[in-house]
Amino acid sequence: MTRTVVHLLRHGEVHNPTGVLYGRMAGFSLSELGHRQALTVAEHLRDNDITYVVASPLDRARQTAAPVADSHRLELAVDERLIEAANQFEGKKVSIGDGALRSPQNWPKLRNPFRPSWGEPYLEIAHRMLAAVHRAREQAAGHEAVCVSHQLPIWTVRRFLQGQRLWHDPRRRECSLASLTSLVFEDEQLVRVSYSEPAGSSSPKVTGA
Helix, strand or coil: EEEEEEEEEEEEEEEECCCCCCCCCCCCEECCHHHHHHHHHHHHCCCCCCEEEEEEHHHHHHHHHHHHHHHHHCCCCCCCCCCCCCCCCCCCCCCCCCCCHHHHHHHHHEEECCCCCCCCHHHHHHHHHHHHHHHHHCCCCCEEEEEEEHHHHHHHHHHHCCCCCCHHHHHHHHCHHHCCEEEECCCEEEEEEEECCCCCCCCCCCCCC
């Protein structure tokens, strides 16, 4: 039986002075703290048996993955399926009681929170993330892989794998900045899920994750 671990690493803090939901927008890179968080995670994983590192194509994910790949002398791969979820509120402020959510013209986008109606369906997120996870498991068979992605995709695939409903309260996500959601497989079967915060905790309400 082959034991393989796939770590889902959320990227570090992003420089976002205007506080918008940046989603898939270009030009959003790690802040100084975000770079330190990436280095902290790389140090945390330094002695792990990592043989494959892959990231979402977005800058913040690749910047978070780079120190991990460098510390294990690996080439960084990119997988489009690890990208942030599509969202119709990209580029806008979406805090409760402020920004785009106060505008009646945007209310139709909120009509179905269970799908959700304002962005990429949860089930589609889960399926593409699961495909990326199994690709990483195959590439690192018998060892460990690191997949750098984003808060909502990581939390969605975790809920899918644990048999939980996919719609949820975003304020209750267990997926801090630079956190690790680790999936342990025996051959193709998932046998354990664990979670850790080597760079410390952060609020799940941080926008544009």
